[in-house]
Amino acid sequence: MPLLFRTLFKTRGEALAFGGFLLLLLVVLPLALPVFRLNLVGKYLTFGFVAIGLVLLWGRCGILSLGQGVFFGLGGYCMAMFLKLEASDPVTTAIQSTPGIPDFMDWNQITKLPMYWEPFKSLPFTIFAIFVVPAVIAFIIGWALFRRRVGGVYFAIITQSIALIFSLGIDGNQGYTGGRNGITDLRTLCGWDIRSENAQYILYFLCVVLLFTVALGAKYIINTRLGRVLVAIRDREDRVRFSGYDVAMIRAFIFAFAAMLSGIGGALFVLQVGFMSPSIVGIIPSIEMVIFTAVGGRLSVLGAILGCLIVNFGKTTFSEAYPDLWLYLMGGTFIAVVMFFPNGLAGLLEKIPTSKGKYAALFARFKKTTPVVTTKTTPISDEN
Amino acid sequence: MKLKSLSHHFLKVAALALATATATAQDKLPTAQVNTTGLAVTDDTVTVGQLHSATGTMAISETGSIQAEQLAIDQINAAGGVLGRQIKVIKEDGASDWPTFAEKAKKLLVSDKVGTVFGCWTSASRKAVLPVFEKENGMLYYPTFYEGLEQSKNVIYTGQEATQQIIAGLDWIAKEKKAKTFYLIGSDYIWPRTSMKIARKHIENVLKGTVVGEEFYALGSTSFGSLINKIKLKKPDVIYAAVVGGSNVSFYKQLAAAGINASKQTLLTISVTEDEVLGIGGENLAGFYSAMKYFQSLDNPNNVEFVKAFKAKYGKDSVIGDVTQAGYLGPWLWKAAVEKAKSFDIDKIVEASPGLELTTAPEGYVKLHPNHHLWSKLRIGQWQKDGQAKVLYESELIEPDPFPKGYQ
Amino acid sequence: MKTDHDNVLEVEDLGVSFDGFKAVDGFNFYLAQNHVHVIIGPNGAGKTTVLDLICGKTLATSGSIKFKGKELRGVREYRIVRAGIGRKFQNPSIYENLTVFENLELSHPTGRGVIGCLMFRRTASIKKQCDDVAEQIGLADKLDTEAGILSHGQKQWLEIGMLLMQDPEIIMLDEPVAGMSVRERTETALLIRKISKDRSVIVIEHDMEFVREIADRVTVMHLGKILAEGSMEKVSQDPKVIEVYIGH
């Protein structure tokens, strides 16, 4: 046990921060917030799954994916298909031309449930699919691209195009996917009303517990040899390759892992929000997920979760008061983070106790007069 | 400035309010009596919510509804409010993002306890908030013409459902233009798809015509060259279009540039209002037809007043489209229902709603059907270069039928 | 020339062209066991490209590369490394924000797959191996130093040390003494002689004095082709070689 503990946390402060945060989410917030607000926090936390994936993928391994929404969407759609089938029993859908199929299929003159919907009548299969479908698809895409050494800006643009294709594909097949409206009006999970207050509390706790399990898993990866290899790939790809590592495989694995985390997030999103729609899988939400991660700290697991909470909280509260100013603030914050605090909030928090010297070093980096184009990111400090 | 230009209208409104018997300061009903379910109603105010996209891609379309609803609320307040209470508005921004709509709807109903919500524009946003309204038992006044296939206790649809907008329009064009062949074009989402489905059934089964092409383009598509060539090849009598958003502009500009104009081709659209014409440019549309229940150019006293008030508030260059007018009806219909029910309770409003009539509507007389949609007329307008429509045809009042038999 | 299995590496008729430009053409090269084989030649002769071809970084357009009788052409880089060929780059390529120890440990061949990485544990034997290699490359007292603050020469040695961790049968060094002081050169020469006791070494170098110190055999390249081959004495008297070097 102490060994595992030491693998997970490098310092006592880190463990304390982790515990404190868990306490906040599990005890303080549920006591302080009405269930409606708590449900919102739960929704924000589902983006935390994506953000943790991005910490591994982007912060650690240097691969920027602008298509994480696709995997969030795949997980979410798997869950939504199950819930929709449950909500479409022949009794409640008796007024349809074909009772027993989802309403949007009926509106599109589909008279029989498509074959690939059938397995989603089973909960175990659905859970299996939530984990496996995003991971397998990501692995195939990643393997195809990383083997051919696609990286950097190219990878970002290709994943962004995939996000566009995915959302267009959903839009264009509304008889099978619900189209732009998405899959709405989800009510029960195996007969349990997911919209009730009780259920929302339980789902919130489920979300927090799963998120922290995943966070610990990610920290474990970061602190094993795999974590060090990821950083090494980011900074010195060729050296890693010529130390006998299969760089493409490792990248594809981490991409698939991040996708799986996104898929879990998507499924929990659907459970807590009650619907799924292509508007959460396209280009803009995919970039927003990167923003959450960047603001919180691309190197820090805890920071990324914090980023999701803070940006979304800001969005909700600030956009209630000044909807026009919100986009200025968001754009400005993002530019500032990228330019001056590449390690985000987590990086700032770590800096506080240290002497002035580090600040000087931080700013010195931006005063370099001769810009140098390289394809690598400069090694950003690597403490977590 | 508003007061002066609107005074005439206010007098009429005030008279109407008096006539409907309750809303003066003297005989105000006690709050405990008009509000038994804990809504945000005090002795002097009632809080309502407004939920539209002020930012994001849909802000283009929803701005008009936001303005019209605000105008109606201002006018109601100036005339003494609802049951003697001034309306306070909480504005929420759905930011063109459906989960945000759901989130904000929940906030309005659960945290703010608003008496009603005016809002949503796209079908997708309505579908996202619908379960919230049903679960929390809120009230939504939804202004957009839409695909039908829906009826909820908690929603009043002040725009037309698909059959109201489509069937009379197709009948007219088939008769006027002796049209037999139709090319159907829409943006790729539920409203155009459902509309085209109804249109196709009507063309094939009733008009005995043929559909020579039916295509849907992703929202935001900007290149229509290939489509236009296909149209040229098929030479339909009528192009029947439901293209929305930014694609609209590209579609009509490219159509005009390819030499397809009103002198050679009949085009009927169900998605172009005065709002869209601003972006497309009147010269690109001149001579084409729109089927709507309302045009800014309607010549009746209600509308003249309305247009004057709207321009006084939002500037002389502002325009009013179909949805904007439908948005304007929302607060008035809610006020009428509340005053008929003598209560802000949602269940009592729902009970009072069927059969409500509004004689002051800019579009003319409207009546609320038990299925929560409005009886309304359909008009065919022909677009002029100045961006206004010349109304050529006006139907009788059409019964709303959100689940049309034989069209599904 | 011998072609039996005393040669660990046999390169025959190797060629590569970039858009018609033949960077390496008809290149033959035989590396004997436990030899230090130096490739020299003026800039642009194609020396680095030869190393790139052998280690799989660049794909050859013709010829064959046989390592202990097995064809290496078309094999992915990491597999070539795992087969037993290590390569050092011209500029020191190390992980600057890891310590010397971590640099070495990361190069240890245990657990190079995804699962292996997750299961990897720092055992006593791995630790000892790191210590031994650090001793060999003269960085034993710098194990906990961050690699980024080492001197240029020490970085070069560290990279050689990282190759030694893999215990390869062939080590390829691209200009290992560039930018080193005289004393560092002498030490590097000793190091190369020492490590070639158990393995073969290919070195690319410009410094003739240094080459004389370490080379068992020398190949001179010019314009992508072999100009001369043999012992240092022999090639340094070859009139073609003299012409190329003096001509430049």
Add this chain to the structure above:
Amino acid sequence: MGEYTSEELQSIFIMQGFSGLSLFSVLLLMGLGLALIFGQMGVINMAHGEFMALGAYTVYFCSHLTETYAPTFGPYYFVAAIGLAFVVCAALGALVEWLMIRHLYHRPLDTLLATWGLSLILQQSYRSIFGAREVTPTLPEWLMGSYNVKEGLDIPINGMFVLGLSIVVTIALITFMYRSAFGLRLRATVQNRKMSAAVGINTGKVDRLAFALGCGIAGIAGAAFTTIGSTGPDSGSRYIVDAFLVVVSGGTASLLGCLASAFGIAQAQSILEFFLEGTKGKVATLLVIVIALMIRPQGLFPSKVRGN
């Protein structure tokens, strides 16, 4: 297609060819500025679409001014407006480069994200200044309508205009790159930045000018697109993915790559949209491009410089 006469088919064939060409010119115009910046500094400018929108708004602004103060100038203002769009966008581009981009050259991915933040700010400022609704400039008569070759064969004038403009811009850019002293410095910097700096080229200035030039071309593109598309706060975002794909498929090496990929993508999309319906055509096009990029990630014309 037996139901059509051969003459009709011939006309359609010509018009279809033209719509492919016209899409090509649109893509090319979108991609050129982006490609210049990408080639120069390996940076994808996510705010490219917003620079295009700025160009379009400049035209709208000019149109408004002309109508109000100099109606007689109506038929000609458009040409001046395109020039102004170039200047305005280039100036903003230079400012952005100075404030933001130059600090991020060694971090291309971060530049991509920072420019996305910029695009949010620009979009919202358009919304604040010009309103959320779409606007349309009054276009001069000579740009409207089509040239009727014969019955059933119409060639759109605005299409020809955009095609002509894209040819002019391309030729001007190529001349500039390969015939001017600045072009030489620019190409030298791309090839070897340190060396260029060592021989006295002010690489910082070269970067700024290149970025400004790229943004200026985006402005021209945006201005030209007022003839075929819409102008709204987020109209730029409708073009970006297409523009990115043109540049990425072209490869980093040359403007030639951009030209070739714009042509290929335009023809693919034009043909696929003719035979497939609506969205399916677009999805098919994107799929083809992405799969092509997976197979040949270095693009059509990769950089030939020896890697390290």
